[in-house]
Amino acid sequence: MSLPFAAIIVIIIALVAGALALSAFIWAIRTKQFSIEQLNRGALLIFDDDEPVGTPQDMVFKDNSTHGKKEDEKAG
Amino acid sequence: MMFIRSFLFFFGVLATVLLGWAALVGVPDFMVSEIQPPEGLQRYTEEQLYGRSVYIREGCMYCHSQQVRPEGFGVDQERFWGRPSVPADYVFDKPHLLGTMRTGPDLMNIGVRQSSIDWHLVHLYNPRIVVPGSIMPPFPWLFVEKLSAGPNDKVITLPDSLAPEGKVVVAGRDANALTAYLLSLDRSYPVAQGKPDTTKKK
Amino acid sequence: MAKKKTKKPADPHGEFRGQRTEADQERRIVIDDAARTPTVLYFGSGIFWLLVGSLFGIIASLKFNLPDWLGSSAALTFGRIRPAHLNTVMYGWASLAGAGMIVWLTARLCRIQLQLAWVHYLAVILWNLGVLAGTVAILAGYNQGMEWLEFPRFAGAMIAVGFLLFAASIIQTFRKRNVDHLYVSLWYILASMIWFPFLYVVANLGIYQGVIQAAMNWWYGHNALATWFTPIGLAGAYYFIPKVIGRPIYSYYLGLLGFWAFALFYNWNGIHHLVGGPLPTWLVTVSIVASVMMVVPVMAVAVNHHLTTVNHFRMLKFSPTLRFVVIGSMCYTAVSVQGSLESIRSFQEVAHFTHYTIGHAHLGVYAFLSMILFGAIYYIMPRLARWEWPYPGLIKAHFWMSIAGIGIYVIALTVGGWFQGVQLNDPAIPFMDVVEYTKVYLWARSIGGALMVVSHFIFAFQFVMIIKHAGPRRFAPALFRESAPMQREEREP
Numbered sequence: 226m227s228l229p230f231a232a233i234i235v236i237i238i239a240l241v242a243g244a245l246a247l248s249a250f251i252w253a254i255r256t257k258q259f260s261i262e263q264l265n266r267g268a269l270l271i272f273d274d275d276e277p278v279g280t281p282q283d284m285v286f287k288d289n290s291t292h293g294k295k296e297d298e299k300a301g
Numbered sequence: 302m303m304f305i306r307s308f309l310f311f312f313g314v315l316a317t318v319l320l321g322w323a324a325l326v327g328v329p330d331f332m333v334s335e336i337q338p339p340e341g342l343q344r345y346t347e348e349q350l351y352g353r354s355v356y357i358r359e360g361c362m363y364c365h366s367q368q369v370r371p372e373g374f375g376v377d378q379e380r381f382w383g384r385p386s387v388p389a390d391y392v393f394d395k396p397h398l399l400g401t402m403r404t405g406p407d408l409m410n411i412g413v414r415q416s417s418i419d420w421h422l423v424h425l426y427n428p429r430i431v432v433p434g435s436i437m438p439p440f441p442w443l444f445v446e447k448l449s450a451g452p453n454d455k456v457i458t459l460p461d462s463l464a465p466e467g468k469v470v471v472a473g474r475d476a477n478a479l480t481a482y483l484l485s486l487d488r489s490y491p492v493a494q495g496k497p498d499t500t501k502k503k
Numbered sequence: 504m505a506k507k508k509t510k511k512p513a514d515p516h517g518e519f520r521g522q523r524t525e526a527d528q529e530r531r532i533v534i535d536d537a538a539r540t541p542t543v544l545y546f547g548s549g550i551f552w553l554l555v556g557s558l559f560g561i562i563a564s565l566k567f568n569l570p571d572w573l574g575s576s577a578a579l580t581f582g583r584i585r586p587a588h589l590n591t592v593m594y595g596w597a598s599l600a601g602a603g604m605i606v607w608l609t610a611r612l613c614r615i616q617l618q619l620a621w622v623h624y625l626a627v628i629l630w631n632l633g634v635l636a637g638t639v640a641i642l643a644g645y646n647q648g649m650e651w652l653e654f655p656r657f658a659g660a661m662i663a664v665g666f667l668l669f670a671a672s673i674i675q676t677f678r679k680r681n682v683d684h685l686y687v688s689l690w691y692i693l694a695s696m697i698w699f700p701f702l703y704v705v706a707n708l709g710i711y712q713g714v715i716q717a718a719m720n721w722w723y724g725h726n727a728l729a730t731w732f733t734p735i736g737l738a739g740a741y742y743f744i745p746k747v748i749g750r751p752i753y754s755y756y757l758g759l760l761g762f763w764a765f766a767l768f769y770n771w772n773g774i775h776h777l778v779g780g781p782l783p784t785w786l787v788t789v790s791i792v793a794s795v796m797m798v799v800p801v802m803a804v805a806v807n808h809h810l811t812t813v814n815h816f817r818m819l820k821f822s823p824t825l826r827f828v829v830i831g832s833m834c835y836t837a838v839s840v841q842g843s844l845e846s847i848r849s850f851q852e853v854a855h856f857t858h859y860t861i862g863h864a865h866l867g868v869y870a871f872l873s874m875i876l877f878g879a880i881y882y883i884m885p886r887l888a889r890w891e892w893p894y895p896g897l898i899k900a901h902f903w904m905s906i907a908g909i910g911i912y913v914i915a916l917t918v919g920g921w922f923q924g925v926q927l928n929d930p931a932i933p934f935m936d937v938v939e940y941t942k943v944y945l946w947a948r949s950i951g952g953a954l955m956v957v958s959h960f961i962f963a964f965q966f967v968m969i970i971k972h973a974g975p976r977r978f979a980p981a982l983f984r985e986s987a988p989m990q991r992e993e994r995e996p
Contacts, residue, residue: 231328232785239320243767246313261756267684268751270612271742275527281749283822283882285895314694314766318701318730321770325722329786330715357648360582366856370779374852379930386781388714395712396648397720399780403856403927404567406934427571434935436567436942438581439574 338392341490345393345482352482355475356398359440366400367409367486383410383488390488405437412487421480422457422472430460443476530614537616538607539887541623543970545603546880548631550963552595555638557956559588564952567945578642586653587641593651593732594662595634597872599627601735602669604879605692607887608742609673612689613680619672626668633661649716651724652706659707663700670696687758688741691734694766698730714781722773729769732872733835737765737804739875740832743882745811747825748818753810761803768796775846778855794846801839808832823898827878830906834870838863853928858941858948859920862913869955870909877905877962884969893974894965901962908954911947919944 254261272278345353356362370377371385378384386409391397400407415421423430426444428437446468450456454471464470472480565572566581573579610617617623637654640646646653654662673696677689685693706723745752752758771793774786812829819826841863844850854860881898885891892898919941926937968974 229328229332229783229785231331232324232789235320235324235328236789239324239767239771242316242320246763264759265751265755267686268745268755270682270684270686271746272749272751273527273531275531276746277749278751279749281747281818281822283747283824285821285823285881285892285898287821310690310693311697313763314697315701317766317770318698318726321726321773322701322705322722324771324789325773325786326711326715326719329718329783330711332783333713333715357646358583358644359577359580360585360646362648362650363582363585368780374779374848376928376930380934388781390781391713391717393713395716397713397717398648399714399717399777401650401776401856401860404858404938427574429570432935434939436570436938436945438566438570440580441575442577 333388336389336392339389339490339492341492342390342393342488343485345485348478349482349485352475352478352480352485353398355443355479356482357396359479361408362398362400364400364402364404364437366403366407368399369407369409369488377407380406381414382407383413384491386488387492389492408483408486409488410486412484413489416484418455418480418484419457421483422455422476423459425476425479426457426459426470427463430463440476443473443479444470445473446470531611534610534614534616535607535886537620538610541617541620541627542603542607542883543887544623544627545599545606546884546966547970548627549596549598549600549603549876550880550959550966552591552599552634553959554963556588556591556596557952557959559584559591561949561952561956563588564945564949568942568949577644583642583644583646586646586650587638589651590641590653591634591638593727593868594637594654595631597732597735597868597876599630600876600880601732601872602626602630604735604739604876604883605673606669607883608688608738609676609692612686612742613676613682615676615679615681617672618675618679622668622672626665626672628665629661629668630665633658633665636661649720651727652720656707656709659703663703663707666703667700670700686742687752687755687762688738690762691738691741694762695731695734698726702726702730717777717780718774718782718786721776725773725776726770728867729765729772732868733765733769736831736835736872736875739879740804740808740828740835743824743828743875743878744808744832747822747828747882748812748815750811750815753807757803757807761800761807764796764800764803768793768800772797772846775842775851778846778848778851791846791848795843797839798843801836801843804832805836823892823895823902824878824882826902827874827881831871831874831878834866834874838867838871841866853924854921855924857920857924857927858916858944859924862916862920865909865916866913870913874905877901880966884966888969888972890969890972891974892965893968897961897965901958901965904954904958904961908951908956908958910951911954912951915944915947915951919947 269278276282367386369383369386372378390409391399420431422444424432425440427439427441428435429439444457446465447454447470448468450469450471455477456469456471459470562573562579563581563584566584570581577583606617606623633654637658640655640658641653645655647655652659673692677685677693702723706719711719741752741758772790774782774790775794778787778791780787808829816829819829845854845859845863881892923937923941926932926940927934
């Protein structure tokens, strides 16, 4: 299968760009531009004091009330 | 810092789509644009072009492909659908009608396989007349019912169950043009075959 | 890698700058209120096209079973109904419902009221007019002649302008955000604001012909999925799964890697629609490689969502949103892995040109994307309408009929399509025998499709009912804590 010159160029550009991006990311982590912990905190953005972690939402089919403070159900 | 991150994000995202376009469209365009029309390929006539627009209008491409696969990849040659298609076969095609389904057979060389105008007309009127069990739609609106045929009209012979009382059914402009287009689908002229698109070993 | 446990209490106010309002609940209500009308307009018009598009779909399906049914109507012939179906469900239902979800989600995730909200009124009108005009045109016989790009240019232009207006508001909301971090859903949303306009405009320029136009056609077709439709689904899944369960995404960092792998690889997939076609071999191979590489970002998403949900599958019993979104997310994994396999040449040799492909397409846009959109609407609407879903039984009916419908549909076309392909590759079997073979599977497809259509009408009915505040008044704490409902009643318009 022959690969034309122009295609080789484009593929190389893409691979180099990808490698550069990955190295930049690793460099940033290493030199503490930001940390993994800082990254992972982003996951908490969808929660707040009123709908905190541990509070299930949208219990439409349940009959009895689920008070916000209650931890969600036992394992299973 | 946020500005740099936003810039990187924007630039990175744009780069990914531009690279993809370049690889899949830009580069091939640059290469294929050098292809000359093959000697055996005629430009479409006006009537054939109009017929092609009828083909598009009625959505024929949603059931029929126009690309013959390479030897050894599927059995297109064993089904007598023609020689493998090459980019040069499509230089006059705008829009392309390569198709993605074979609910019906491939039509790249239907003009060779079925060159009877009358067969095509009856088939278009209602496919089940000539192909029992076919699930292709009927296209009666491409035809005209008249009390008597004019001098240039092509009358189609219908079975009693479909023939209208006291009238004849003749091919309308659309049916004639579409048939002319279908008959023009003949890519049997020889071309220099590029490497076929398969690495599958037989 | 440091995997955060969620023992420590969430303290977002320590993390994020922005106004301290009296209660997070208060702030959330203010934000929801500002997004309400645009979101409901997008949802409502999207659902309208869902009904229209579903009806087109069942007509198209029945035409395979009964080709002479309504056979003298040009507007209803398969070749016009089929593109009418595709364009209304994609540019109508999926795009508009997706836009509604994005509007609400962006405001929530940026913790600010929707900016430039007025543009959405224009956008909704233009977009819907574009879809309407394009659909009428197709049925009347005007078709640009390429799959996914059938709408005449003027209709496409209206959709493009509508999209750009919508994007302007989203980007402006992002610029005015009250958060320091961008939640993962926003990456997908913002990326699609950049990607899709480029894609749609280039594809509609009309500057290509011949086999290159085919390459462009499928660069566009697959990238429409990559740069608009899939990001909608993933943005929804990344938000609703952790939100409903009440646990953060398992590994946010994995989500980051997954996003960039997605961006890098997905864009190159398009030519896997043309395996065996009259194009340079290297071009097809490049797309096959990229298609297989998609396993990387897909697995990142799958691992993330699975490990977020594991031990909490019981919650699917209680939350309609979680049901729809988890099923949708699982089907994302399934359809993507199927796609990676399907792109391989020996697989394509059998499956290409058969009904198998159609099964795959519906596994993607229905079982993945539409399921997530249903889940999103079931979550968002009560918060905007400030009313509970009046008939939970109808939610269940929608869910089960929908699942049953798409299940029958996909299994029928996958099995039938595969063996159709096997037989087509046997030259001893006459073509018409293969057609005959597929008929029973095409009937099964119509049955599956009919179930889906009915479920959509049920869904649409209840959508109207919740807007009208119909049904018994409930103080169920599905949404509102018991102290809240009284305040809310006072404030209701």
